Amino acid sequence: MFLEHLRNSDPHRGHIEVICGSMFSGKTEELIRRLKRARIARQKVEIFKPKLDTRYDEVNVVSHDSNFIPSTPVDSSTNILLLANEVEVVGVDEAQFFDDELPAVCQALANRGIRVIVAGLDMDFLGRPFGPMPQMLAIAEYVSKVHAICIRCGNLANYSHRTVQNSSRILLGEQESYVPLCRACFNEELKNTPGT
Numbered sequence: 001m002f003l004e005h006l007r008n009s010d011p012h013r014g015h016i017e018v019i020c021g022s023m024f025s026g027k028t029e030e031l032i033r034r035l036k037r038a039r040i041a042r043q044k045v046e047i048f049k050p051k052l053d054t055r056y057d058e059v060n061v062v063s064h065d066s067n068f069i070p071s072t073p074v075d076s077s078t079n080i081l082l083l084a085n086e087v088e089v090v091g092v093d094e095a096q097f098f099d100d101e102l103p104a105v106c107q108a109l110a111n112r113g114i115r116v117i118v119a120g121l122d123m124d125f126l127g128r129p130f131g132p133m134p135q136m137l138a139i140a141e142y143v144s145k146v147h148a149i150c151i152r153c154g155n156l157a158n159y160s161h162r163t164v165q166n167s168s169r170i171l172l173g174e175q176e177s178y179v180p181l182c183r184a185c186f187n188e189e190l191k192n193t194p195g196t
Helices: 027-040 078-083 102-111 133-139 183-191
Strands: 015-021 045-050 072-074 089-092 115-121 142-146 159-162 178-181
Touching (some): 027 045, 027 115, 027 142, 102 133
16 A cells, blocks of 8 residues: 655545554564655654564664664653644554553644655564554554564465563564564464463
């Protein structure tokens, strides 16, 4: 889905787009692509990410392919409302790490006529809905689910399987800690994982 919008101050034109999927599926890459295109269209853009996500960079939003865009790290989603002044487009990366107020914040921004683009994992490492993402999916006008490739069988993957022993719901990591799996391979791994 390619959504490119002209400038518009009509408050009825704001909306929410969600990009979701597993790890290594290209969510951040797609977010960066949309935000860069908005900048090319001379729209005022602001990007936010959770302060706890420092995997690639403390400030920039960075994809697995090393593409990046400057962002503002924030402690809570309500800070986004305070910092998103006179913008036309707001991007939010790693939405699953934000608090439960994120959907209300995004609704408030969209109601102001702002295009809101949110990217995040829709499921955690056990295949359960993750953080505020279920609510974000429910309120979004546009949803793009992107897929990785299962490293076991080569089919489309929509699960993020954790390969290290750690039961914490949030564990920042990359290829050393997670692999993308399809449903069948993910279920097979769960059968072999103690305590699941």
